[in-house]
Amino acid sequence: MRILLLGGTWFLGRAVAENALARGWRVTTFNRGRSAPDLPGTEPVHGDRTSADDLKRLAGHGPWDLVVDTSASEMAPCQVLDGARVLAAEVERYVYVSTVNAYRGWPHEPLTEDSPVYAAPPDASREYGTGDGVTVHYAMQKAGCEAAVLSQCGDRATVLRPGVILGPGEYVGRLPWWLSRARRGGAILAPGEPGTHVQPVDVRDVAEFALTASPGAYNVAAPRDRDTMGDLLGVCVAVTGRRGRLAWAPNELLTAHGVREWTELPLWRTAKGTWAVDSRRAQAAGLVCRPLAQTVADTWEWLTSGGVAGGAKRGGVHGREPATGWCRGGPRGVATIG
Numbered sequence: 001m002r003i004l005l006l007g008g009t010w011f012l013g014r015a016v017a018e019n020a021l022a023r024g025w026r027v028t029t030f031n032r033g034r035s036a037p038d039l040p041g042t043e044p045v046h047g048d049r050t051s052a053d054d055l056k057r058l059a060g061h062g063p064w065d066l067v068v069d070t071s072a073s074e075m076a077p078c079q080v081l082d083g084a085r086v087l088a089a090e091v092e093r094y095v096y097v098s099t100v101n102a103y104r105g106w107p108h109e110p111l112t113e114d115s116p117v118y119a120a121p122p123d124a125s126r127e128y129g130t131g132d133g134v135t136v137h138y139a140m141q142k143a144g145c146e147a148a149v150l151s152q153c154g155d156r157a158t159v160l161r162p163g164v165i166l167g168p169g170e171y172v173g174r175l176p177w178w179l180s181r182a183r184r185g186g187a188i189l190a191p192g193e194p195g196t197h198v199q200p201v202d203v204r205d206v207a208e209f210a211l212t213a214s215p216g217a218y219n220v221a222a223p224r225d226r227d228t229m230g231d232l233l234g235v236c237v238a239v240t241g242r243r244g245r246l247a248w249a250p251n252e253l254l255t256a257h258g259v260r261e262w263t264e265l266p267l268w269r270t271a272k273g274t275w276a277v278d279s280r281r282a283q284a285a286g287l288v289c290r291p292l293a294q295t296v297a298d299t300w301e302w303l304t305s306g307g308v309a310g311g312a313k314r315g316g317v318h319g320r321e322p323a324t325g326w327c328r329g330g331p332r333g334v335a336t337i338g
């Protein structure tokens with residue numbers, strides 16, 4: 001097998017590259033050479049996917065059996081469209097990594113793959129959707145990127161819609177923040193109820209599925225009722241040496257103290273559909289989600305062996321700016337946020 005990774009050096013793309021190399025596949029990576037070093041064993045092509053000349057030069061390195069597009073988190077639909085036009089003749093199958101944000105209903109409603117996605121045009125510019133807030137702008141852009149790939153590759157396209165991706169290399173800083181907080185010890189402010197279900201998916205499991213999924217659209221998340229916030233934070237405490245104890249505070253109390261969801265306390269979000277993503281189609285098609293405890297333990301090992309959340313490319317944006325140093329009212333008194 002010969003595959004092309006758009007990206008291929010950073011977090012998910014790097015995990016896809018490692019998996020493909022372990023299978024003995026030939027791996028071409030395409031990126032600007034800015035975010036991270038090339039992975040040994042890959043065949044790097046450096047260029048900018050927003051440049052028509054660079055895309056044309058890339059196409060000259062084909063053909064490929066499969067392209068996995070992991071470099072599009074900041075791409076406009078029109079840019080993804082340009083790339084898909086050039087590559088459609090050079091690849092058998094095109095896997096585009098989208099997000100659950102592309103659904104109109106996320107994070108407010110339970111979702112299946114039949115839930116409506118934003119109707120964004122495949123040739124939309126970067127400005128499309130800017131008037132609707134940061135989250136909706138990203139959602140519309142990703143929905144437009146999906147449309148761009150589908151317009152060129154049709155039934156040769158696979159669209160993956162992950163929720164939150166965690167694991168070694170996670171630069172956003174969600175799980176790394178909780179791990180470093182747990183390591184510091186003391187009373188750890190734990191948000192909401194310990195029994196609230198969460199569905200983070202391991203980056204290595206997304207990578208495996210990206211290489212094996214057949215065409216179609218798939219939600220890529222851990223099984224809906226498998227893991228809880230209590231499981232997640234409990235393992236963070238355990239793998240970092242059991243220095244702290246969790247002090248659970250109800251949602252209402254945190255909201256009343258102005259604690260910001262999702263960013264200030266990473267992975268805490270009260271909207272009912274946040275962790276109500278049906279991923280059974282992906283599981284039936286081969287997605288296997290390793291135990292959450294393994295994701296947490298391996299991320300801690302990565303961090304303690306020199307891994308840097310935030311990476312060289314951009315700083316982590318989660319859990320970094322606590323509004324207050326502490327919050328009264330956890331069941332056992334005072335618990336620190338940051």
Ligand SMILES: NC(=O)c1ccc[n+]([C@@H]2O[C@H](COP(=O)([O-])OP(=O)(O)OC[C@H]3O[C@@H](n4cnc5c(N)ncnc54)[C@H](OP(=O)(O)O)[C@@H]3O)[C@@H](O)[C@H]2O)c1
Pocket residue numbers: 006007008009010011012013030031032033034035036047048049050069070071072073074097098099100161162163164165166172
């Ligand atoms: N992280 C999550 O929890 C999450 C959840 C849902 C979906 N997703 C989706 O998963 C995908 C992968 O995310 P990620 O965070 O691993 O990677 P990413 O930040 O979207 O992409 C980074 C990779 O793309 C390359 N790249 C960026 N701009 C480029 C350009 N103009 N031309 C060529 N290459 C370029 C980078 O290399 P250079 O900088 O060296 O060019 C790097 O290899 C994204 O589409 C994201 O939307 C992520």
